[in-house]
Amino acid sequence: MSSTTVQPDFFSFLGLPRKLKIDAPDLEQRYRALSRQFHPDYFYNAPAAERRASLERSSYLNDAYRALKNPVARIEYLLKLELDGQGAGRAEPGPGGANAAPPPGLLEQVFALNEELDEIRDARAGGAAADEWKPRLERARQPIEAKQREHESKLEALSAQWDAAVDANAPESERREILSALRERFLERNYINNLLAGIERELNV
């Protein structure tokens, strides 16, 4: 859509409350129903303005569906919508890339892991066989994976908390608090996933 139009956010576009628990079959059904409304297939004979509107609306619908269908993308979108006030449009790739500074809660694990990875790389450069360094890598992965599980369940709990706050029409301050906690966990989670992806790459060298 052109940048001058004010967009409804993805949740209201699909007729959903701004909550993190979404019933998948319900979302699918809403998506199909709206697709039948907007899809360019049905506007082939329409005036140019309607054709354009159909293209813009169905693009926006597809973006909304994509962002809300996936639980992780959904959290990311909600955070952006609530905290940055820029919910309309594409969900930007989340922060917490490989080069970002490690979140404070993870410093210890990251430090230990990097040391281990350096040693393993040295060993490999020195001609160590795969069955020597691979088990070390696997062992190094375990504490990170434990952290990942911990974060997933924390994210789940916070999501439920947010939904309850929406239902109870909780005051702004309480909502902000939940969102900040969600954001912190979310960034850590992204960081952990990058670490795990890094280990996976090393394993496949």
Place this chain on the structure above:
Amino acid sequence: MSKVVGIDLGTTNSLVAYVKDGVPIVIRDASGDALVPSVVSVAPEGTAFVGREAQRRLLTDPQRTAYSVKRFMGRGREDVREEASHFPFRLAGDDQGVVRIGLGDREFTPPEISAFVLRELKRRAEEHFAAHGEVDNEVDRAVITVPAYFNDAQRTATRDAGRIAGLEVLRIVNEPTAASLAYGLDKRHTGIIAVYDLGGGTFDISILRVEDGVFQVLATNGDTHLGGDDIDAQLVQGFLDDFEQNGLIVHVDGRYDPQTVQVMRKAVIEAKHDLSEHEAAEVVIPDFAVIDGRIQSAPGQQYRPIFTRAGFEELIAPIVERTLGPCRQALADAGLEPSDVDEVVLVGGSTRIPYVRRKVEELFGRTPHSELNPDEVVALGAAVQADILVTGNRDMLLLDVTPLSLGIETMGGVTSKIILRNSTIPATGSEMFTTGVDNQTAVDIHVLQGERELVADNRSLARFKLRGIPPMPAGLPRVQLTFQIDANGILSVTARELRTDVEQAIEVRPSYGLTDEEVERMLLESFEHAEADFAARQLIEAKNEAEAVIKATEKSLRSPEFAEIEKTELTPEERKKIDAVLAGLKMVLNSSDRETIQKWTHALNDATQHLAEVMMNRSVRAALAGKSIEEM
């Protein structure tokens, strides 16, 4: 109202279909043949031949005959350098530009060659409508299918081909998705469908979910350079190597002799088809034979090596294996296991190969659907989609995806993705730009498609120059670039400077495509040639008819009973007349005067009328007496 059709523009064959009273129907010629070979031959004086006639010319005039042109759509000269030696026609064009196909002293872009095929299909459909008493026979709009894994340049080239052929392309539809529409699986099922499409030149796998009549593609993958052509090339290569080892000359001017290659290609394709029905097949290569244990040139004889199905399967196993990786990737992208798939649909001629069917069945653990002709199912689906577009019927809806991620070049030659692969289309993405220098008024943008990290590993789609940025200190302008992929899977870009809210001008320079002006010019040229092409086709038809009458007459004259018939039933004048008219028709046959050929053909028909009646009466009598007609 003029007519709308669905067209499957294939690597090997093309066909056209339409919807009549809610049912999709493939349009056939008088002999019931639906397939138009995607072959175009251009004679020295400039006449173009399309389809079966062009296919025949592959053997007599290979250097002026183009086939498998779909492989070159939307490609650059550099992309095709390696495979150039496999084709009898010349591949030309600038190093950095779109590939051109040289036929004789003329050069054509792949969309121009494809436009010849599209015009033939358009003509065929118009003839069909005229023959069926339709009020308005003109076909001016079409849905054309492409492999799901086609990138933006390949889709755009296909749309350009349609425009050059004088067709408004209502929609570019993915072949596997079209096939699922044709199967009408929505009426019977809610579930997951896998469409495995192995055609002449391309491979696609698409995973769809069907519910409430909505066909939603979850993921697609494939290889736009993998198909029956590769099987043929491998078989041909085997024979070329054999011939070379036997001391036969297969090279001319540093490349394989086009004529030899085409003769072998025809032979291995026929054997390949036979092997789908039988356990063994002969590869019949004319004018060669094994003499003294060696393959040697032997005019009039045939070299007929036996090819077993087991040997064939061993040879094609690596090619089929290459289709399984994309299948697994598509399933993974859809978040599914093979066992989640409820229905498997086979599309494309190469899925007739029993080994391919077995492998697909093994992977998905399901017997694939093959009720519909795998050659025709895509055109049927295209017709269904065309019907949806013009009638606005909302019973069925197709939601497809973009097969490849779209991105732009950022610092250090890295690709920054803006729209991810398997995003449902239409889709949008945007990116913010600013300037690096004070008062800078333009920014260069490089658009790419592909999954790789580095720019060099992805497909360059286009370069844009964003102009007209208001002069401001560096970093102050905020230019929002919006990428829109439409329902055809084709990209358009708009830009807006947010501080001034001014829409920016963009100059598009497609990396491997034609500009609008070029397409326009080619369309005009095709009108100039249209009349010549029509005349040429009429001439071919007249010649074909003449040849058929000559052949029948000579067969009668050679038959063992002719001597007796001549004595008892023909007058000497009749006999003399037959000889004279036969000689006369043969004389005019090679002229390009259609009317004269037709006149002499009629004359020969008249002259042999009595003879034909006598022959027929005798054969009826013989049949009654218990002799077969062959014995006559």
